[in-house]
Amino acid sequence: MGTMTIDGRKVEFTNEKNVLSVIRKAGINLPTLCYHSEVSTFGACRLCTVEDDRGRTFASCSEEPRDGMVIYTNTGRIKKYRRLIVELLLAAHCRDCTTCVKNGECVLQGLAARMNISTVRFENTRELRPLDTSSPALVRDPNKCILCGDCVRACEEIQGVGALGFAFRGTDAMVMPAFNKPIAETDCVNCGQCRVYCPTGAISIKTNMDEVWDALADPDTRVVAQVAPAVRVAVGDAFGLPAGRSVMGKIVTMLHRLGFDEVYDTTFSADLTIMEETKEFLERVGQGKNLPLLTSCCPAWVKFVHDQYPEFIPNISTCRSPQEMFSAVIKEHFKGYEKNQGKKTVVVSIMPCTAKKMEILRPDSVNNGERNTDVVLTTTELIRMIRTSGIDFAELPPESSDMPFGLGSGGGVIFGVTGGVTEAVLRRLVDKHDKESLDAIAQCGVRGEEGIKEFTVDYKGIPINVCVVSGLANARTVMERVKNGEANYQIIEVMACRQGCIMGGGQPVKPGARTKEERTRGLYNADSVMVIKKADENPTIAALYEGLLKGKEHELLHNTIPW
Amino acid sequence: MKIENRDALANVCQKAQEDISSYKCRILVCAGTGCIASGSQKIYDKMQELCHDMEEVSVEFQKEVPHLGVVKTGCQGICELGPLMRIEPAHYQYVKVQPEDCVEIFEKTVLKGEPVERLFYHRDEEVFEKPEEIPFIAGQTRIVLENCGKIDAESLEEYIAAGGFSALTKALFDMTPDEVTEEVDKSGLRGRGGGGFPAGRKWKQVSRQAEKVRYVVCNGDEGDPGAFMDGSVMEGDPYKLLEGMVIAGYAVASHEGYIYVRAEYPLSVARLKHAIGEMEKAGLLGDNILGSGFSFHMHINRGAGAFVCGEGSALTASIEGNRGMPRVKPPRTVEKGLWEKPTVLNNVETFANVPGIIMKGADWFRTIGTEGSPGTKTFSITGVIQNTGLIEVPMGTTLREIIYDIGGGIKGGGLSRRCRSADRPADV
Numbered sequence A: 001m002g003t004m005t006i007d008g009r010k011v012e013f014t015n016e017k018n019v020l021s022v023i024r025k026a027g028i029n030l031p032t033l034c035y036h037s038e039v040s041t042f043g044a045c046r047l048c049t050v051e052d053d054r055g056r057t058f059a060s061c062s063e064e065p066r067d068g069m070v071i072y073t074n075t076g077r078i079k080k081y082r083r084l085i086v087e088l089l090l091a092a093h094c095r096d097c098t099t100c101v102k103n104g105e106c107v108l109q110g111l112a113a114r115m116n117i118s119t120v121r122f123e124n125t126r127e128l129r130p131l132d133t134s135s136p137a138l139v140r141d142p143n144k145c146i147l148c149g150d151c152v153r154a155c156e157e158i159q160g161v162g163a164l165g166f167a168f169r170g171t172d173a174m175v176m177p178a179f180n181k182p183i184a185e186t187d188c189v190n191c192g193q194c195r196v197y198c199p200t201g202a203i204s205i206k207t208n209m210d211e212v213w214d215a216l217a218d219p220d221t222r223v224v225a226q227v228a229p230a231v232r233v234a235v236g237d238a239f240g241l242p243a244g245r246s247v248m249g250k251i252v253t254m255l256h257r258l259g260f261d262e263v264y265d266t267t268f269s270a271d272l273t274i275m276e277e278t279k280e281f282l283e284r285v286g287q288g289k290n291l292p293l294l295t296s297c298c299p300a301w302v303k304f305v306h307d308q309y310p311e312f313i314p315n316i317s318t319c320r321s322p323q324e325m326f327s328a329v330i331k332e333h334f335k336g337y338e339k340n341q342g343k344k345t346v347v348v349s350i351m352p353c354t355a356k357k358m359e360i361l362r363p364d365s366v367n368n369g370e371r372n373t374d375v376v377l378t379t380t381e382l383i384r385m386i387r388t389s390g391i392d393f394a395e396l397p398p399e400s401s402d403m404p405f406g407l408g409s410g411g412g413v414i415f416g417v418t419g420g421v422t423e424a425v426l427r428r429l430v431d432k433h434d435k436e437s438l439d440a441i442a443q444c445g446v447r448g449e450e451g452i453k454e455f456t457v458d459y460k461g462i463p464i465n466v467c468v469v470s471g472l473a474n475a476r477t478v479m480e481r482v483k484n485g486e487a488n489y490q491i492i493e494v495m496a497c498r499q500g501c502i503m504g505g506g507q508p509v510k511p512g513a514r515t516k517e518e519r520t521r522g523l524y525n526a527d528s529v530m531v532i533k534k535a536d537e538n539p540t541i542a543a544l545y546e547g548l549l550k551g552k553e554h555e556l557l558h559n560t561i562p563w
Numbered sequence B: 001m002k003i004e005n006r007d008a009l010a011n012v013c014q015k016a017q018e019d020i021s022s023y024k025c026r027i028l029v030c031a032g033t034g035c036i037a038s039g040s041q042k043i044y045d046k047m048q049e050l051c052h053d054m055e056e057v058s059v060e061f062q063k064e065v066p067h068l069g070v071v072k073t074g075c076q077g078i079c080e081l082g083p084l085m086r087i088e089p090a091h092y093q094y095v096k097v098q099p100e101d102c103v104e105i106f107e108k109t110v111l112k113g114e115p116v117e118r119l120f121y122h123r124d125e126e127v128f129e130k131p132e133e134i135p136f137i138a139g140q141t142r143i144v145l146e147n148c149g150k151i152d153a154e155s156l157e158e159y160i161a162a163g164g165f166s167a168l169t170k171a172l173f174d175m176t177p178d179e180v181t182e183e184v185d186k187s188g189l190r191g192r193g194g195g196g197f198p199a200g201r202k203w204k205q206v207s208r209q210a211e212k213v214r215y216v217v218c219n220g221d222e223g224d225p226g227a228f229m230d231g232s233v234m235e236g237d238p239y240k241l242l243e244g245m246v247i248a249g250y251a252v253a254s255h256e257g258y259i260y261v262r263a264e265y266p267l268s269v270a271r272l273k274h275a276i277g278e279m280e281k282a283g284l285l286g287d288n289i290l291g292s293g294f295s296f297h298m299h300i301n302r303g304a305g306a307f308v309c310g311e312g313s314a315l316t317a318s319i320e321g322n323r324g325m326p327r328v329k330p331p332r333t334v335e336k337g338l339w340e341k342p343t344v345l346n347n348v349e350t351f352a353n354v355p356g357i358i359m360k361g362a363d364w365f366r367t368i369g370t371e372g373s374p375g376t377k378t379f380s381i382t383g384v385i386q387n388t389g390l391i392e393v394p395m396g397t398t399l400r401e402i403i404y405d406i407g408g409g410i411k412g413g414g415l416s417r418r419c420r421s422a423d424r425p426a427d428v
Helices: A018-027 A076-091 A107-114 A149-160 A193-197 A209-217 A228-235 A248-258 A269-285 A299-308 A310-315 A322-333 A355-359 A377-391 A412-418 A421-430 A437-445 A473-485 A513-528 A539-546 A553-557 B006-022 B034-036 B039-053 B053-061 B099-112 B156-161 B166-174 B177-189 B200-206 B230-234 B238-252 B265-283 B312-319 B348-360 B362-366 B399-406
Strands: A001-005 A010-014 A049-054 A058-059 A070-071 A138-140 A164-169 A174-176 A203-205 A221-228 A262-265 A345-349 A375-378 A452-459 A462-468 A492-497 B027-032 B070-073 B085-086 B092-094 B121-123 B125-130 B215-220 B256-261 B297-302 B343-347 B374-381 B387-392
Touching: A001 A018, A010 A018, A018 A269, A049 A076, A058 A076, A070 A269, A107 A299, A107 B166, A138 A412, A138 B156, A138 B200, A149 A193, A149 A473, A149 A513, A193 A203, A203 B343, A209 A221, A209 A377, A221 A322, A228 A248, A228 A377, A228 A412, A228 A513, A248 A377, A262 A269, A269 A322, A269 A412, A269 A539, A299 A355, A299 A473, A310 A473, A322 A345, A322 A355, A322 A553, A345 A377, A355 A375, A375 A377, A421 A492, A437 A452, A452 A473, A452 A539, A452 B125, A462 A473, A462 B070, A473 A492, A473 B039, A553 B034, B006 B156, B006 B166, B027 B034, B027 B039, B034 B039, B034 B230, B085 B099, B092 B099, B156 B238, B156 B265, B166 B238, B166 B348, B177 B200, B177 B238, B177 B348, B177 B362, B200 B238, B200 B343, B215 B238, B215 B348, B230 B238, B230 B265, B230 B348, B230 B374, B238 B256, B238 B265, B238 B343, B238 B348, B256 B265, B256 B312, B265 B297, B312 B343, B343 B348, B348 B362, B374 B399, B387 B399
Parallel strands: A001 A070, A221 A262, A221 A345, A345 A375, A462 A492, B027 B070, B215 B256, B215 B343, B256 B297
Antiparallel strands: A001 A010, A049 A058, A049 A070, A138 A203, A164 A174, A452 A462, B027 B085, B085 B092, B121 B125, B374 B387
């Protein structure tokens, strides 16, 4: 509590943890490269340096606000320092901006523009290093790294994985996995949070856009898309629409215009997942075996369990993820000669997630000797493809997804946010479908942005202890408790990314907490306006079980080989 | 040998003093970094050999172990004149000793007690027999380096004989932890690592923390180019440093201490390891020290050659096994230091000052040095100066005094015109 003077104006502060927050609250957007409120303060980039009334300069991110402080943020000296810092960063940076994957979205590029830097006086003496393209999901370009350490802290503190770290000293310092191993050979779970935090193009999504363009251009190929729930709330703001608004209808139109033959909604297979996972859960509760059940929708989490807690592999649900269930069903659907019409079917799944690019390569993501999902595009890549096409997205009329797999329930839509899977399962478990009982489920503790949520629900007289987790560091905390017998859950839902898929590693990056609130609201709103709320009330699901899936549930919807 | 209590320590002290005074002759060869570089190991080996071969000499030493006759000490200070050798009890200081001099020293000094005059320090026709007559030493006040060069750095008995651990017993049996902290605070002792933060205040801040698990960490990552003060203390008087740390542990109710030694000081590591082993055997480290009920355990961590690890938070990160990188403060080390626990982190020289302060009191300490910064400061003198070496002078000594009176002036010229503060008192 107190008041400080910033650039001559009095500014009140309450519990801001540093001077930087107070300055930003006062409406001055001090630049930063290494500061994120979600991870620890690093104080490395020095861009937030300010001056006090005694002429002392300090990094405002690492200074506690004190009553009576007098701060200047834009003195001649500070402006000179700030410009020099950016110039020095640029000097050691690969400046191929026009061909950079981050072109137009790069924080460093933005700062260079903001500081009006037209020349860099210093020579780049850094040796050119090879790119690490070993991972199916991410590309690491050490030449573009500015050593802000954001990825290191995100991986360590948010995800509890620690696949990246600093190596070497001084001007030789670099960020890399231990012993400079290729990322694919580390404990990296491909969640992509490093790429979300990276301000430059040093870590980026491995793109598969060209494969999709090729398939779309081939007349002998049937290109089928499935669009995940979280994608629909992260595209609009790139085209001037309000952030967080669900634009599924426009996405369907867009994909059709781009040349996709069929566009389906992954919400449909989320319903399938609910059906299968609920069944599996009730079986396990009945047998008292392999509890707690660990959800299997999130491939990053599944890999995390395999790497870090192999003793819990039997606890992972055998259900395939919605993506893999859907692709298996689509491939099965177009299998026969009649339906094939001599065409090859390519399934493109559009996901908020980088780890999904790894999931499709699993030995178990295969039926009839063929990979079920052919290509995964992240939301970020979808936006780039839309931009490439030149079609005015904002003005497109909406269309509905194609049948027979275009219909999903509200329970499927909320899969994209933490707690969504659990809420959908709870809806399935409750026989009633009136507004009151749905509201009761929504308020049982399953919603909310906390990283670890625990609550108990009653199922036919049996108390079920539920834990809903987002962020793998939180998952580690929970798993340690389970391992040590300190917690007794029947089901644990884990989404590797904080807040769930809406903040996935493949989503367009918009730093700041408001994005996640808007996207969360967008998905819950999309659920609210849907007529069908429960997976078991989705008529197309019932029809599928009677038709295509008959006798093939296990083959198409479940994993058999542990990773 | 286990020392059970305070009285037993007094007995050991008396016995060790008797042993030492019973020697007819002790040959102290400097084993500081400078002298080792100029060949003192050869001198030591040669003297060992000579004393060992001559049956009657080892008898004269009254010792079955001839090692006790020829002793490796820590840095004796006048590195410029190395290899150095001191002969006790005749109290001769020989300089620039060469292996071929050894036979003569042995025959004249060891056997007959006569000096080898040509090996004394000469300046302008003047001959200096005794070490304290040499201007280089005469201008100094030695507290931290008190024992360096006078005792066998590896011998626990010799340290005890020189009054070692009497400060520890005084603290453990006659004082409360708060009184110890208060005494250090009153002495005005400032951190000798360069920051000059009052040590007593730091200890008080740690004592105040709610967290009860605390650590005492010694910064031995001396990295400044040309500096070898801390290394000399760790090599020359490791027990004094360890005693200071145990006292600090007692003062802040910590039971675990770490010494972070820079990678380039293998001799320091060896001496400290040896000293810790000896102290543990004697019951001066470990559980229930001297039967007082206070327990303290000591660990040694070696750096890997990173200069930055001399910074507090980088140093603790390095001990924890992490990359040595400074972190943002607050929280400060006294709140969250090693393993996120309150930590007393002081420099080698700071800890080495503590036994003296406890033994002789804060008022005595305040009589040395300046009002704002009492005590002494060690300096390494290197570069284009007549007498390079290791010195200890009271705070407030001017740079001019250090360079001209002790250092003997600059080789071939005057002070750099850029050094305009030659008359400013040295301060921390």
